[in-house]
Amino acid sequence: MHAEWDYAHTDHTSGLTRAxxxxxxxxxPDWRRxxxxxxxxxxxxxTNSMTQTLxxxxxxxxxxxxxxxxxxRASGHLYASTGCLVAALYCxxxxxxxxxxxxxxxxSYLLETKKxxxxxxxEITAETxxxxxGVDYLRLGAIHLRTYLDHRSFLTEPEDxxxxxxxxxxxxxxxxxxxxxxxxxxxxPTPDPEFIDRLAVTVPVFPFLGYLYFEVLSxxxxxxxxxxxxxxxxxLGELNNRLYKRLAFSAVQGMEQLFDLSRFHPGxxxxxxxxxxxEADLVPGAASFTRRRLSHLFACVTLASNQDAAxxxxxxxxxxxxxxxxxxxxxxxxxxxxxxxxxxxxLYLAFEQAKALEVWAYWNTEGIPTPFNGTIPKGEIGINxxxxxxxxxxxxxxxxxxxxLHPAEQLDVTFLPRLxxxxxxxxxxxxxxxxxxxxx
Numbered sequence: 001m002h003a004e005w006d007y008a009h010t011d012h013t014s015g016l017t018r019a020x021x022x023x024x025x026x027x028x029p030d031w032r033r034x035x036x037x038x039x040x041x042x043x044x045x046x047t048n049s050m051t052q053t054l055x056x057x058x059x060x061x062x063x064x065x066x067x068x069x070x071x072x073r074a075s076g077h078l079y080a081s082t083g084c085l086v087a088a089l090y091c092x093x094x095x096x097x098x099x100x101x102x103x104x105x106x107x108s109y110l111l112e113t114k115k116x117x118x119x120x121x122x123e124i125t126a127e128t129x130x131x132x133x134g135v136d137y138l139r140l141g142a143i144h145l146r147t148y149l150d151h152r153s154f155l156t157e158p159e160d161x162x163x164x165x166x167x168x169x170x171x172x173x174x175x176x177x178x179x180x181x182x183x184x185x186x187x188x189p190t191p192d193p194e195f196i197d198r199l200a201v202t203v204p205v206f207p208f209l210g211y212l213y214f215e216v217l218s219x220x221x222x223x224x225x226x227x228x229x230x231x232x233x234x235x236l237g238e239l240n241n242r243l244y245k246r247l248a249f250s251a252v253q254g255m256e257q258l259f260d261l262s263r264f265h266p267g268x269x270x271x272x273x274x275x276x277x278x279e280a281d282l283v284p285g286a287a288s289f290t291r292r293r294l295s296h297l298f299a300c301v302t303l304a305s306n307q308d309a310a311x312x313x314x315x316x317x318x319x320x321x322x323x324x325x326x327x328x329x330x331x332x333x334x335x336x337x338x339x340x341x342x343x344x345x346x347l348y349l350a351f352e353q354a355k356a357l358e359v360w361a362y363w364n365t366e367g368i369p370t371p372f373n374g375t376i377p378k379g380e381i382g383i384n385x386x387x388x389x390x391x392x393x394x395x396x397x398x399x400x401x402x403x404x405l406h407p408a409e410q411l412d413v414t415f416l417p418r419l420x421x422x423x424x425x426x427x428x429x430x431x432x433x434x435x436x437x438x439x440x
Contacts, residue, residue, distance in 0.1 A: 005362040008140050009133040010374035012045040013055075021303040023310030025187030026296055039223040041234055048377050049237030050093050050104070051132035060124040060370055062091035062381060063107050063405060065117040069396065072120075076413050078394075079420040080356065080385045084137045084373045087356030087419060088382025091370075094121065095236075100404030101397075105233050106241040106379035108403055113256070121397040121407050122383060126369050126390040133366065134374025135359070138215060138301050145323060145331030147354050148338065154350050159341055164319050167333045171322070174206040175314040178329075182303075184295035186310035192287035196268035199294070207262035208332040209298075214264045215375050216294045217271075218244035220286060222378060227279050239378045246278050262336070302329035348422045356419050360386040385415035 007018060017028035036042040053060055072078060080087045092107030101121060103111060111119065152160055171178075177198050184190055190198075203210040221243040222230075230240040249255050251274055252263045266274060268287060275286045299309040303326050312325070322330040338344065338351065363371055369387035373380035383392070392415070395407035 001358060002362060002365070004143050004146070005359060008135055008137075008143065009362075009366075010136050011131065011133045012374075012377055013047075013051060013132050018300075019305040020300050021305055021307045021309045021312075023186045023308040023312075024296065024299055025185065026292075028300070031293070031296060035219070035223060040226050041223045041230065041239060044234060044237065044239050045223075045377065047237070048239065049095065050372065050379055050381060051377055052237065053093065053095075054130035054132050054370065054372075057126075057129040060122075060126070060130070061094035061096060061101055062122045062124065062370070062383065063094050063101075063103060063110075063397070064089060064091045064120045064122065064383075065110050065114045066120060067117045069118045069120075072413060073411065078385065078413050078415050079418055080382070080415075081420045082352050082356075084135075084375075084380060085371055085382040086135055086137070086140070086359045087352075088371050088384055089415075090380070090382050091122065092379055093381055094405060097404065099402065100400060100406050102404055104379045105236075105238050109241055109245060111399060111403070119397045119399065119405060120411075121395045121405055123393045124369055124383065124390055125392070126367075126387075128367060128389070130370060131367060132377075133368060134372040134377060136374040138212065138297070138375060139328065141301065141328030141331030141335075143331065143355060143358075144335035145327050147351055148331070148334045149323075151351055151354060154347055155341070159343070163334065163337050163341065166337050167330070168317075168319060170206055170333060170337075171314060171317060174202050174209075175317075177202040178206075178298075178314040181295045181298045182309045182312055184291060185299040190291065192291050193268040195291045196271055196287050199290075200265040200267040200270075203262070203265035206333075207336050208329070210261045210264045212294055212297060212301075213290070214244070214248065214261045216290055216297065217247060217286070218378070219293070219376050220289045221247065221275075221278065221282065222376065224282055224285070224289075225279055226281065239376065241378055243278055247274055250274050250277060302326050302332075304328075345422050349419060353419055357417075360384060360417065364388060383415070386417045 017032065020028060036045050066072065078089060080089050083090065092110060093104040094101040094107065155163070180190060180198065184195065199209065199213060203213065222239040225240055225243055229242065233240045248259070248264065251266050255263070271286060272283050276283045303309060303312060304324065307325055341347065363369070363384045364387060367389070369384050369390040371382055371384060394411045394413055396409040396411060397405040398408045399405055
């Protein structure tokens with residue numbers, strides 16, 4: 001169990017790499033070297049303000065936007081929520097300056113776009129420096145699968161049978177493109193326009209690919225941008241979050257209301273148009289990078305390390321064999337299929353609290369009071385509500401005309417080792433009744 005969670009965490013400051021399947025054209029060290037040393041902003045993977053603060057041993061200042069301040073005051077309780085941080089209170093970093101607390105560019109974006117919310121400021125003081133290990137939600141598939149297998153008894157037999165049928169139907173429908181992904185990862189390239197168009201067609205029937213697609217493009221934009229705004233943020237030790245925000249909201253209508261990456265699937269021409277609107281100089285390399293990087297990541301996060309990507313096929317597979325050969329992919333499918341079961345609001349805590357208890361135990365063992373999104377250290381960071389070796393203070397904050405935060409009212413609140421209700425989280429159901437993160 002600890003090893004599975006360790007696999008799902010990334011330390012961009014370390015040279016350590018994970019075991020991967022055989023047959024890949026590029027190794028993990030190959031990609032790490034390229035991203036870190038051959039892109040304009042790759043140095044920020046290893047040296048950025050967020051991970052430097054964690055490793056410094058100094059108090060950690062974070063901000064959190066909430067629409068539930070009255071409920072927090074009344075209860076005196078704070079809960080973690082699910083999402084890319086698994087089971088943490090979602091925050092953005094703050095940097096103390098003489099005139100106030102300066103938000104990370106992710107935080108300033110939240111302040112600008114969430115006008116209906118109030119802002120909380122946290123000061124977390126840990127006994128020891130925090131290891132710069134972030135949880136990578138793209139690598140949680142095996143954990144999702146194990147959680148489902150351990151808790152299948154919570155489903156009725158018809159629910160379980162329907163879930164498995166749906167998973168296999170999606171797998172069989174997408175199998176030709178999934179095999180194409182492995183072929184590209186093994187060094188047999190598809191023309192870029194054809195690849196992107198086939199990816200776009202497959203995402204609606206295979207939602208996990210939308211998440212991979214978006215994260216790969218976010219990585220491309222943040223690491224390759226040379227815009228003045230990006231350079232200014234880099235001088236502060238920050239990757240430019242506004243790039244991928246613009247991409248998501250331009251690509252998907254209504255994304256600002258419900259951030260659902262299963263709806264992210266622009267085709268080749270649309271992709272180039274979107275990239276051109278953000279930064280024209282990035283258009284020529286976008287499709288090639290997406291094809292190569294997405295194919296490699298897909299093979300790494302889906303196949304078991306004892307498989308050969310060059311020889312594996314997703315055609316004619318069954319559920320039980322996939323639990324051994326492609327647990328990462330099967331788990332991501334099960335996780336998203338479970339979220340559209342009619343009784344999911346009642347089952348939510350049974351499945352997600354189980355993962356929360358495990359990841360809290362991992363973070364506590366590893367000395368992590370403030371986990372961050374480790375797909376790339378872009379500033380998404382959270383608070384582990386169960387960490388026993390840190391103290392915390394929390395204030396309601398006001399924002400001045402310079403965009404700095406100022407603690408105004410200290411709150412008497414306590415973190416509880418319990419997830420927030422589904423209706424209060426980013427995985428809430430949309431207007432059709434489906435959970436965010438899944439399309440039929």
